Amino acid sequence: MIRVLIVDDEVLVRAGFRMILQAADDIEIVAEASDGKEAVDAVLKHWPDVVLMDVRMSGMDGLRALQEISRLPKAPKVIMLTTFDLDDYVHTALRAGASGFLLKDTSPHDLMSAVRTVAAGSAMLSPTVTKRLIDEFAGREPGRTRQAREQLATLTGREMDVLNGVADGLSNAEIAKQLSMSEATVKAHVSRTLTKLGLANRVQAAMVARDAAGW
Known part of the structure; x- marks a missing residue:
């Protein structure tokens, strides 16, 4: 079972991701968080396999939370979520060790696939988005x-x-x-x-x- 933490400051967004991922037999939502600080605390409490985390949030943003989570022993894989497909925050997050980058309008199938791919140890970024970010x-x-x-x-x-x-x-x-x-x-x-x-x-x-x- 892949244990997932969902982090977003919008309640409806978290609910949407939860509904999608709970439909998968091999994915379990262990916790939710509304900002970066709550995300770090939730990781320390639940030790999920994968963290789905918004880049831009009030309080501690996703990038700062990623940096703190990445320093933890046996840190979970982190997939960054954003509405922006080319964003300085995303670039910095990838260099900081994020395992994936997805737009919030990603299809349910691709979201599930991303969680499974990252949990298995691979990076999840579509070739098109990869090339655009690098360019x-x-x-x-x-x-x-x-x-x-x-x-x-x-x-x-x-x-x-x-x-x-x-x-x-x-x-x-x-x-x-x-x-x-x-x-x-x-x-x-x-x-x-x-x-x-x-x-x-x-x-x-x-x-x-x-x-x-x-x-």
């Missing part, structure tokens, strides 16, 4: 290009080929087809790349690749 924000900080190139120097040529596909917003299946590899091999390359670079998910890896290219 919009990568390379803005001074010195990031040099730092990123130093990080990527540890990768093999094949790992770089796979990483470039990730940076283009491709799924593992699309990368496998492009490079004439099995999907399992691509997944293994992505996993090794994340370990070598010390990153939490493929979105962060894609941002490093874009930074290195100076995009």
Whole structure:
């Protein structure tokens, strides 16, 4: 059973997410919270597997709560929710270790899929949204290009080929087809790349690749 905490300052939004997720046999809602402070307290009390958290809330916002939750031992996976598909808060959240990013108008099927995907240890960001976020924000900080190139120097040529596909917003299946590899091999390359670079998910890896290219 996947244990979920829902965090949003709007009661109706929380109720909507609860109704959708409770329909799944493998998902349990363990608590709700209306701001970041309540979210941190709820995590410490219930230790959920996944936190669905709004980016913008009164009081402690989702980003600050994410930063506090990420520092906890055995921290849960966090999916950030927003009405904005390109947002500085979202970019910062991804760099801080968020495992997913979803718009609030995401379909019920995709919401359930996101929770399951993130609980299983993968990042949940559609390739289209991944590419738009990276295109919009990568390379803005001074010195990031040099730092990123130093990080990527540890990768093999094949790992770089796979990483470039990730940076283009491709799924593992699309990368496998492009490079004439099995999907399992691509997944293994992505996993090794994340370990070598010390990153939490493929979105962060894609941002490093874009930074290195100076995009």
